[in-house]
Amino acid sequence: MINLTLPKNDDFMAAPVFEIEKALNRIHNKKELLERVVDIFVKSLHERKDILENELNNENWETLGTIAHSIKGSSWTIGAQKLGNIAYEMEKAADLKELTRFRRLFQIFQTAAQEFIEFDKKF
């Protein structure tokens, strides 16, 4: 069923930007590994954002869904709960081919990605 209510940034405010403790627990408190993992994650965020932008113009729903799914998995793994939740909604919008909803979520995703990068820099 198509969701007619467009998502807002506030819908995702409750989720933490970056749960460092959770991420560390997941990798047995290896701080050096976490640094490497976060570097790869941030690099992939930039790459995936560019792919999403291009594929959104082509309305290539299969690729949009696959990329959103990948972002969801890696975000939740690293404790980037907010980004993971947004990506999950993007994946569902891609599945239903909801263009307006996906565009809105992509805007929210870009803001959240920037927020994650800024948060990470502080630590």
Added chain:
Amino acid sequence: MNKKNIRFLIVEDDEMIRLIHKDFLKDLYPGSEIIEAENGAQGICHYFENHPNIILLDMMMPIMGGEAFLDILEEGHQCNILKDKPKIIVVTAIKEVKELMNIGKRFAVEAVISKPLVQNQLKSLLKDWIS
């Protein structure tokens, strides 16, 4: 399976998750061989080349996903082209229960674990198989 000559194949498109899996497996089984593939197509090539004992498999990947990877292994086994049956652990961010249950019934799939992966879950599975 003996931990000294165990071969793992990680089929996962996400470099970050491959690194986490690899680090975990290296800690747990220092003498093991770990092979990495970025998608199902690379995974199939590595499978034929290296005959891994245990495969960690993602489902949604570009170029070739886990579903097609399992199709090829199953077909190979049914036609007696493949003799060895690997143990496959699917690690996926798929959330639909029905879909997860269907994956669990696929050829050689021994377990389906949801992302984010809880490493202790994987550890206890592996301990049952590796001496």
